[in-house]
Amino acid sequence: MTREDVLAVVVKHLANAVDGLDAATVDPTRSLKEYGANSLDIVEVVSGAMRELKVKVPRSELNKLTNIDGLVGLLYEAKSGAPVGAGTGA
Protein backbone atom coordinates (compact mmCIF):
# COMPACT_ATOMS: atom_id res chain seq x y z
CA MET A 1 0.00 0.00 0.00
CA THR A 2 1.35 3.41 -0.96
CA ARG A 3 1.13 6.67 0.93
CA GLU A 4 -1.29 7.88 -1.75
CA ASP A 5 -3.52 4.89 -1.01
CA VAL A 6 -3.57 5.86 2.65
CA LEU A 7 -4.41 9.46 1.70
CA ALA A 8 -7.31 8.19 -0.40
CA VAL A 9 -8.66 6.25 2.59
CA VAL A 10 -8.45 9.30 4.85
CA VAL A 11 -10.09 11.57 2.29
CA LYS A 12 -12.88 9.06 1.73
CA HIS A 13 -13.68 8.98 5.44
CA LEU A 14 -13.48 12.76 5.64
CA ALA A 15 -15.97 13.10 2.79
CA ASN A 16 -18.27 10.63 4.57
CA ALA A 17 -18.07 12.55 7.83
CA VAL A 18 -18.47 16.11 6.55
CA ASP A 19 -21.53 17.00 4.50
CA GLY A 20 -21.07 18.33 1.02
CA LEU A 21 -17.30 17.90 0.85
CA ASP A 22 -15.86 17.18 -2.60
CA ALA A 23 -13.06 14.68 -2.01
CA ALA A 24 -11.26 15.83 -5.16
CA THR A 25 -10.67 19.27 -3.65
CA VAL A 26 -9.03 18.12 -0.42
CA ASP A 27 -5.55 19.57 0.12
CA PRO A 28 -3.56 17.39 2.55
CA THR A 29 -1.52 20.35 3.76
CA ARG A 30 -4.68 21.67 5.40
CA SER A 31 -6.21 20.39 8.62
CA LEU A 32 -9.41 18.42 9.05
CA LYS A 33 -10.85 21.39 10.95
CA GLU A 34 -10.33 23.65 7.98
CA TYR A 35 -12.70 21.38 6.07
CA GLY A 36 -15.37 21.90 8.71
CA ALA A 37 -14.74 18.75 10.72
CA ASN A 38 -15.73 19.08 14.37
CA SER A 39 -14.21 16.96 17.14
CA LEU A 40 -16.61 14.06 16.60
CA ASP A 41 -16.05 14.15 12.85
CA ILE A 42 -12.30 13.95 13.44
CA VAL A 43 -12.67 10.92 15.69
CA GLU A 44 -14.90 9.34 13.05
CA VAL A 45 -12.37 9.99 10.28
CA VAL A 46 -9.41 8.69 12.26
CA SER A 47 -11.13 5.59 13.65
CA GLY A 48 -12.70 4.80 10.28
CA ALA A 49 -9.33 5.04 8.56
CA MET A 50 -7.64 2.93 11.23
CA ARG A 51 -10.27 0.22 10.82
CA GLU A 52 -10.04 0.15 7.07
CA LEU A 53 -6.25 0.09 7.16
CA LYS A 54 -6.28 -2.38 10.06
CA VAL A 55 -3.81 -0.33 12.09
CA LYS A 56 -3.81 1.26 15.51
CA VAL A 57 -2.21 4.55 16.38
CA PRO A 58 -1.79 5.73 19.98
CA ARG A 59 -4.15 8.54 20.85
CA SER A 60 -1.22 10.52 22.22
CA GLU A 61 0.29 10.68 18.73
CA LEU A 62 -2.97 11.85 17.19
CA ASN A 63 -3.10 14.86 19.51
CA LYS A 64 0.10 16.20 17.94
CA LEU A 65 -1.21 16.30 14.38
CA THR A 66 -1.62 19.62 12.61
CA ASN A 67 -2.82 18.62 9.16
CA ILE A 68 -4.15 15.77 7.02
CA ASP A 69 -0.68 14.94 5.75
CA GLY A 70 0.48 14.34 9.30
CA LEU A 71 -2.36 11.89 9.86
CA VAL A 72 -1.57 10.15 6.58
CA GLY A 73 2.07 9.86 7.62
CA LEU A 74 1.17 8.33 10.95
CA LEU A 75 -1.20 5.80 9.40
CA TYR A 76 1.27 4.98 6.64
CA GLU A 77 4.02 4.34 9.20
CA ALA A 78 1.71 2.07 11.15
CA LYS A 79 0.70 0.21 7.99
CA SER A 80 4.31 -0.17 6.92
CA GLY A 81 5.24 -1.61 10.28
CA ALA A 82 7.61 1.22 11.05
CA PRO A 83 7.67 2.62 14.61
CA VAL A 84 4.87 5.19 14.97
CA GLY A 85 6.54 8.43 15.97
CA ALA A 86 5.91 12.15 16.28
CA GLY A 87 5.60 13.09 12.62
CA THR A 88 3.26 16.04 12.84
CA GLY A 89 3.23 17.12 9.22
CA ALA A 90 4.26 20.48 7.81
Next chain:
Amino acid sequence: MSHTALADKVVLVTGGTKGIGLATAVAFAAEGARTVLTHAWGSADEAEVSAAIVAAGGPPPVILQADITRGDDTEALAAEVAARLGPVHAFISNASVAMVVNAMDDYGERGFLKSLRGSAWPTFDYLTALKRHTGAYPKYVVVMSSDGPDRFTPGYDFVAAGKAAMEAMVKYTAYRLRDEGVRINVLRSRAIRTASFEGTFGHEFYGFLRGFVDEGWFMTPDEVGTAAMALCSGAFDGMSGQVLMADRGNTFFDGISYLYERREALGI
Protein backbone atom coordinates in the same frame (compact mmCIF):
# COMPACT_ATOMS: atom_id res chain seq x y z
CA MET B 1 -26.56 -7.69 50.46
CA SER B 2 -25.85 -11.22 49.29
CA HIS B 3 -22.34 -11.86 48.15
CA THR B 4 -23.58 -14.60 45.87
CA ALA B 5 -26.33 -12.72 44.04
CA LEU B 6 -23.93 -11.67 41.30
CA ALA B 7 -21.59 -14.67 41.32
CA ASP B 8 -21.18 -16.15 37.83
CA LYS B 9 -23.58 -13.60 36.38
CA VAL B 10 -22.61 -11.96 33.10
CA VAL B 11 -22.07 -8.22 33.40
CA LEU B 12 -21.43 -6.04 30.36
CA VAL B 13 -19.70 -2.68 30.91
CA THR B 14 -19.19 -0.34 27.97
CA GLY B 15 -16.03 1.70 28.30
CA GLY B 16 -15.07 -0.85 30.92
CA THR B 17 -11.29 -0.76 30.55
CA LYS B 18 -10.69 2.62 32.20
CA GLY B 19 -11.98 5.05 34.80
CA ILE B 20 -15.52 4.62 36.10
CA GLY B 21 -16.19 1.68 33.80
CA LEU B 22 -13.21 -0.29 35.07
CA ALA B 23 -14.00 0.58 38.69
CA THR B 24 -17.54 -0.68 38.12
CA ALA B 25 -16.27 -3.88 36.56
CA VAL B 26 -13.94 -4.41 39.52
CA ALA B 27 -16.87 -3.96 41.91
CA PHE B 28 -18.77 -6.67 40.06
CA ALA B 29 -15.70 -8.89 39.90
CA ALA B 30 -15.43 -8.69 43.68
CA GLU B 31 -18.87 -10.33 43.75
CA GLY B 32 -17.70 -13.10 41.44
CA ALA B 33 -19.41 -11.81 38.29
CA ARG B 34 -18.17 -12.63 34.80
CA THR B 35 -17.34 -9.34 33.19
CA VAL B 36 -17.39 -8.28 29.55
CA LEU B 37 -15.61 -4.98 29.01
CA THR B 38 -15.73 -2.93 25.84
CA HIS B 39 -13.49 -0.21 24.50
CA ALA B 40 -13.41 1.84 21.33
CA TRP B 41 -9.79 2.88 21.05
CA GLY B 42 -7.77 0.19 22.78
CA SER B 43 -5.55 2.58 24.71
CA ALA B 44 -5.82 0.66 27.99
CA ASP B 45 -3.33 -2.09 28.79
CA GLU B 46 -5.50 -5.20 28.58
CA ALA B 47 -3.14 -7.23 30.74
CA GLU B 48 -3.42 -4.64 33.53
CA VAL B 49 -7.20 -4.54 33.17
CA SER B 50 -7.43 -8.30 33.36
CA ALA B 51 -5.12 -8.38 36.38
CA ALA B 52 -7.28 -5.84 38.20
CA ILE B 53 -10.42 -7.90 37.59
CA VAL B 54 -8.79 -11.12 38.69
CA ALA B 55 -7.23 -9.47 41.75
CA ALA B 56 -10.72 -8.34 42.78
CA GLY B 57 -11.92 -11.93 42.71
CA GLY B 58 -13.55 -12.31 39.32
CA PRO B 59 -12.65 -14.59 36.43
CA PRO B 60 -10.56 -13.01 33.65
CA PRO B 61 -12.72 -10.55 31.75
CA VAL B 62 -13.70 -10.78 28.12
CA ILE B 63 -12.41 -7.58 26.52
CA LEU B 64 -13.91 -6.58 23.18
CA GLN B 65 -13.62 -3.61 20.88
CA ALA B 66 -16.98 -1.96 20.13
CA ASP B 67 -17.51 1.65 19.21
CA ILE B 68 -20.82 2.71 20.77
CA THR B 69 -21.48 5.10 17.88
CA ARG B 70 -21.55 2.28 15.34
CA GLY B 71 -24.61 0.07 15.01
CA ASP B 72 -22.59 -2.62 13.25
CA ASP B 73 -20.24 -2.83 16.25
CA THR B 74 -23.22 -3.10 18.61
CA GLU B 75 -24.68 -5.97 16.60
CA ALA B 76 -21.36 -7.80 16.41
CA LEU B 77 -20.75 -7.36 20.13
CA ALA B 78 -24.21 -8.61 21.10
CA ALA B 79 -23.77 -11.63 18.82
CA GLU B 80 -20.39 -12.46 20.35
CA VAL B 81 -21.61 -12.06 23.91
CA ALA B 82 -24.58 -14.31 23.13
CA ALA B 83 -22.35 -16.96 21.57
CA ARG B 84 -19.68 -16.94 24.28
CA LEU B 85 -21.57 -16.18 27.45
CA GLY B 86 -25.30 -16.18 26.92
CA PRO B 87 -27.76 -13.68 28.43
CA VAL B 88 -26.45 -10.59 30.16
CA HIS B 89 -27.58 -10.18 33.76
CA ALA B 90 -26.46 -6.57 34.21
CA PHE B 91 -25.64 -4.00 31.55
CA ILE B 92 -23.71 -0.92 32.64
CA SER B 93 -24.02 1.71 29.93
CA ASN B 94 -20.99 3.79 30.83
CA ALA B 95 -19.37 4.85 27.54
CA SER B 96 -20.62 8.08 26.03
CA VAL B 97 -19.28 10.55 23.47
CA ALA B 98 -20.44 14.05 22.69
CA MET B 99 -18.96 17.26 21.39
CA VAL B 100 -17.66 19.89 23.79
CA VAL B 101 -18.97 23.35 22.90
CA ASN B 102 -16.88 26.46 23.48
CA ALA B 103 -19.04 29.12 21.80
CA MET B 104 -22.23 29.60 19.83
CA ASP B 105 -20.13 29.22 16.67
CA ASP B 106 -19.75 25.55 17.64
CA TYR B 107 -23.50 24.98 17.40
CA GLY B 108 -24.15 22.93 14.29
CA GLU B 109 -26.75 20.33 13.37
CA ARG B 110 -24.21 17.65 12.54
CA GLY B 111 -22.29 18.03 15.82
CA PHE B 112 -25.53 18.09 17.79
CA LEU B 113 -26.97 14.99 16.11
CA LYS B 114 -23.69 13.07 16.40
CA SER B 115 -23.57 14.01 20.08
CA LEU B 116 -27.07 12.62 20.60
CA ARG B 117 -26.08 9.50 18.69
CA GLY B 118 -23.03 9.03 20.91
CA SER B 119 -24.59 9.88 24.26
CA ALA B 120 -28.35 9.33 24.23
CA TRP B 121 -28.82 6.41 21.87
CA PRO B 122 -26.18 3.75 22.74
CA THR B 123 -28.01 2.43 25.82
CA PHE B 124 -31.11 1.62 23.79
CA ASP B 125 -29.14 0.35 20.81
CA TYR B 126 -27.47 -2.13 23.16
CA LEU B 127 -30.70 -3.10 24.90
CA THR B 128 -32.46 -3.99 21.67
CA ALA B 129 -29.39 -5.75 20.26
CA LEU B 130 -28.95 -7.85 23.41
CA LYS B 131 -32.59 -8.86 23.25
CA ARG B 132 -32.25 -9.88 19.60
CA HIS B 133 -29.11 -11.92 20.13
CA THR B 134 -29.43 -13.35 23.64
CA GLY B 135 -33.21 -13.68 23.70
CA ALA B 136 -33.58 -11.55 26.80
CA TYR B 137 -33.13 -8.04 28.12
CA PRO B 138 -30.63 -7.66 30.96
CA LYS B 139 -32.36 -7.84 34.33
CA TYR B 140 -30.43 -4.78 35.44
CA VAL B 141 -29.40 -1.72 33.49
CA VAL B 142 -27.48 1.18 34.97
CA VAL B 143 -26.76 4.16 32.75
CA MET B 144 -24.01 6.52 33.84
CA SER B 145 -24.87 10.20 33.68
CA SER B 146 -24.02 13.53 35.26
CA ASP B 147 -25.77 16.62 36.60
CA GLY B 148 -24.99 18.53 33.40
CA PRO B 149 -28.68 18.82 32.45
CA ASP B 150 -29.41 20.61 35.74
CA ARG B 151 -26.27 22.60 36.50
CA PHE B 152 -24.01 24.64 34.26
CA THR B 153 -20.84 22.76 33.38
CA PRO B 154 -18.31 24.35 31.01
CA GLY B 155 -18.69 23.17 27.43
CA TYR B 156 -21.46 20.75 28.28
CA ASP B 157 -24.23 22.07 26.02
CA PHE B 158 -24.48 19.01 23.77
CA VAL B 159 -23.34 16.57 26.47
CA ALA B 160 -26.12 17.77 28.74
CA ALA B 161 -28.68 17.53 25.94
CA GLY B 162 -27.65 13.93 25.34
CA LYS B 163 -27.85 13.09 29.04
CA ALA B 164 -31.28 14.73 29.32
CA ALA B 165 -32.62 12.81 26.33
CA MET B 166 -31.17 9.55 27.64
CA GLU B 167 -32.64 10.09 31.13
CA ALA B 168 -36.10 10.72 29.69
CA MET B 169 -35.86 7.54 27.63
CA VAL B 170 -34.73 5.53 30.66
CA LYS B 171 -37.99 6.44 32.38
CA TYR B 172 -40.01 5.39 29.34
CA THR B 173 -37.98 2.21 28.98
CA ALA B 174 -38.67 1.34 32.61
CA TYR B 175 -42.34 1.54 31.70
CA ARG B 176 -41.93 -0.46 28.47
CA LEU B 177 -40.00 -3.25 30.20
CA ARG B 178 -41.91 -3.32 33.48
CA ASP B 179 -43.48 -6.69 32.72
CA GLU B 180 -40.10 -8.18 31.80
CA GLY B 181 -38.74 -7.67 35.31
CA VAL B 182 -36.09 -5.21 34.12
CA ARG B 183 -34.75 -2.62 36.52
CA ILE B 184 -33.24 0.31 34.63
CA ASN B 185 -31.88 3.33 36.45
CA VAL B 186 -29.65 6.31 35.80
CA LEU B 187 -26.67 6.87 38.07
CA ARG B 188 -25.36 10.41 38.01
CA SER B 189 -22.18 11.61 39.53
CA ARG B 190 -19.88 14.57 39.12
CA ALA B 191 -16.30 15.73 39.33
CA ILE B 192 -14.51 12.40 39.14
CA ARG B 193 -10.89 12.65 38.13
CA THR B 194 -10.50 10.28 35.25
CA ALA B 195 -8.86 10.47 31.84
CA SER B 196 -12.29 11.39 30.47
CA PHE B 197 -12.55 14.30 32.94
CA GLU B 198 -9.15 15.59 31.89
CA GLY B 199 -10.00 15.11 28.22
CA THR B 200 -13.26 17.02 28.55
CA PHE B 201 -12.25 19.85 30.88
CA GLY B 202 -8.48 19.98 30.70
CA HIS B 203 -6.01 19.97 33.57
CA GLU B 204 -6.47 23.70 34.17
CA PHE B 205 -10.05 23.15 35.35
CA TYR B 206 -8.89 20.66 37.96
CA GLY B 207 -6.31 23.14 39.21
CA PHE B 208 -8.96 25.84 39.43
CA LEU B 209 -11.29 23.61 41.42
CA ARG B 210 -8.49 22.69 43.82
CA GLY B 211 -8.23 26.34 44.69
CA PHE B 212 -11.62 26.03 46.38
CA VAL B 213 -11.96 22.39 47.39
CA ASP B 214 -9.61 19.74 48.65
CA GLU B 215 -8.92 16.44 46.92
CA GLY B 216 -11.51 14.70 49.07
CA TRP B 217 -14.27 16.73 47.45
CA PHE B 218 -13.88 14.76 44.22
CA MET B 219 -15.85 11.57 43.88
CA THR B 220 -13.85 8.45 43.11
CA PRO B 221 -14.50 5.90 40.38
CA ASP B 222 -14.70 3.24 43.09
CA GLU B 223 -17.58 5.02 44.84
CA VAL B 224 -19.59 5.25 41.64
CA GLY B 225 -18.70 1.72 40.58
CA THR B 226 -19.79 0.28 43.90
CA ALA B 227 -23.08 2.19 43.72
CA ALA B 228 -23.72 0.81 40.23
CA MET B 229 -23.00 -2.72 41.38
CA ALA B 230 -25.29 -2.28 44.38
CA LEU B 231 -28.17 -1.28 42.10
CA CYS B 232 -27.78 -4.67 40.42
CA SER B 233 -27.46 -6.68 43.62
CA GLY B 234 -31.14 -7.30 44.22
CA ALA B 235 -31.24 -4.98 47.23
CA PHE B 236 -32.69 -2.10 45.20
CA ASP B 237 -35.25 -3.95 43.10
CA GLY B 238 -37.90 -1.53 44.32
CA MET B 239 -36.28 1.14 42.14
CA SER B 240 -36.61 1.48 38.38
CA GLY B 241 -36.77 4.44 36.04
CA GLN B 242 -35.01 6.57 38.64
CA VAL B 243 -32.30 9.19 38.26
CA LEU B 244 -29.99 8.77 41.24
CA MET B 245 -27.09 10.92 42.31
CA ALA B 246 -23.86 9.64 43.82
CA ASP B 247 -22.15 12.77 45.12
CA ARG B 248 -21.90 12.38 48.89
CA GLY B 249 -24.43 15.21 49.14
CA ASN B 250 -22.03 17.79 47.68
CA THR B 251 -24.32 19.13 44.95
CA PHE B 252 -26.73 20.55 47.52
CA PHE B 253 -24.22 22.83 49.15
CA ASP B 254 -21.24 23.56 46.94
CA GLY B 255 -22.15 26.91 45.44
CA ILE B 256 -21.48 30.58 46.14
CA SER B 257 -22.93 30.38 49.66
CA TYR B 258 -20.58 27.50 50.49
CA LEU B 259 -17.62 29.58 49.38
CA TYR B 260 -18.84 32.44 51.56
CA GLU B 261 -19.04 30.15 54.57
CA ARG B 262 -15.51 28.93 53.92
CA ARG B 263 -14.12 32.33 52.97
CA GLU B 264 -11.63 32.56 55.82
CA ALA B 265 -10.25 29.10 55.27
CA LEU B 266 -9.96 29.80 51.56
CA GLY B 267 -8.51 33.26 52.03
CA ILE B 268 -11.15 34.94 49.86
